[in-house]
Amino acid sequence: MKYKIIRLCGNLTLIINWKYKNESEDFDLIKQKFKVEQTGFLDFEKQYFEMEGGEFCGNGLRAAGICLGMGNWKIKTNVYPYFVTIAVTKSNVKLIIPTDIFIRENNILKSDGISYAFSNEDYGFSDSPCEGIIQITKINNQIKILPKIWVKSINSIVTETACASGSIATAIYLQLNDCKIIQPSGGIYDIRIDREKVMLTSCWRVEDSEF
Numbered sequence: 221m222k223y224k225i226i227r228l229c230g231n232l233t234l235i236i237n238w239k240y241k242n243e244s245e246d247f248d249l250i251k252q253k254f255k256v257e258q259t260g261f262l263d264f265e266k267q268y269f270e271m272e273g274g275e276f277c278g279n280g281l282r283a284a285g286i287c288l289g290m291g292n293w294k295i296k297t298n299v300y301p302y303f304v305t306i307a308v309t310k311s312n313v314k315l316i317i318p319t320d321i322f323i324r325e326n327n328i329l330k331s332d333g334i335s336y337a338f339s340n341e342d343y344g345f346s347d348s349p350c351e352g353i354i355q356i357t358k359i360n361n362q363i364k365i366l367p368k369i370w371v372k373s374i375n376s377i378v379t380e381t382a383c384a385s386g387s388i389a390t391a392i393y394l395q396l397n398d399c400k401i402i403q404p405s406g407g408i409y410d411i412r413i414d415r416e417k418v419m420l421t422s423c424w425r426v427e428d429s430e431f
Contacts (some may be wrong), residue, residue: 223247224429225254226283228313229422230381230405232256233283238263244272253429257378262287270298273371275350276333278384280418282306282313286424297334299349314421315384319413322392329389336367336389343370343377352386356394362403365390379403388418409426 223236224428234256236244241261251259259272260280273278276299285293285306294303305316327339328346333348337353345351354389355366367386370377380386382403391399391411401409410421 221287222430223250224283224287225250225256225423225427227427228279228382228384229403229407229409229424231258231279231383231403232381232427234259235279235280235283235287236261237373241393245270250428257380257413259422260284264288266296267293267316268296271349271371273373273376274298275371276300276331277350278315278317278380278388281410282315282384282424286313286426296318297333311423312421313424314419316417316419317388319416319418322389324393327393329393329423334385336386336393338390338393349373352383352389354383354386354390362402363390363396363399364404367402379404382407382409382410382422384420384422387411388420391418 230246307314334350335348380388387401
């Protein structure tokens with residue numbers, strides 16, 4: 221596989237084979253054509269994944285798992301010392317991470333890979349490689365988010381159509397153990413949290429690929 225573009229309830233993620241990492245500029249036209257929101261690089265042999273901006277990305281990891289195929293995968297990242305579990309079936313893909321991934325400081329949830337603010341903060345509120353400001357709307361007991369994500373190393377600010385890590389942060393912030401978070405695209409992420417782990421699940425499909 222050279223690349224795949226995965227849609228995760230709206231969010232379009234480009235996964236490039238690690239072998240082509242130094243040729244990533246060659247994919248600019250593809251990014252523009254499909255309006256890709258983010259890009260990551262996957263080493264198939266080592267099952268190692270890294271985002272273009274060095275940040276933690278839940279949807280990037282889920283898309284990487286899809287590229288590996290059906291089944292349960294343990295993927296290593298540049299951000300955390302532990303493996304992240306991705307479970308892929310034909311109908312959905314699940315991200316499983318430790319519950320203590322975020323540390324809460326008032327209206328801010330911090331982690332090594334990405335941090336989120338749930339107030340009118342300006343960017344620059346953490347040392348994380350990526351920051352997100354999330355607006356929460358509650359309608360008829362339903363929760364909808366609007367995530368605006370700043371990746372520092374590439375100076376990219378994107379209002380994402382769907383955000384996995386932001387949805388997890390929202391559930392933790394609101395202290396919800398079993399909930400559904402509506403994405404800007406209208407898609408839904410199902411989240412369940414227990415003492416040890418957080419699980420986020422949604423549907424997926426491949427938009428484009430080259431082998």
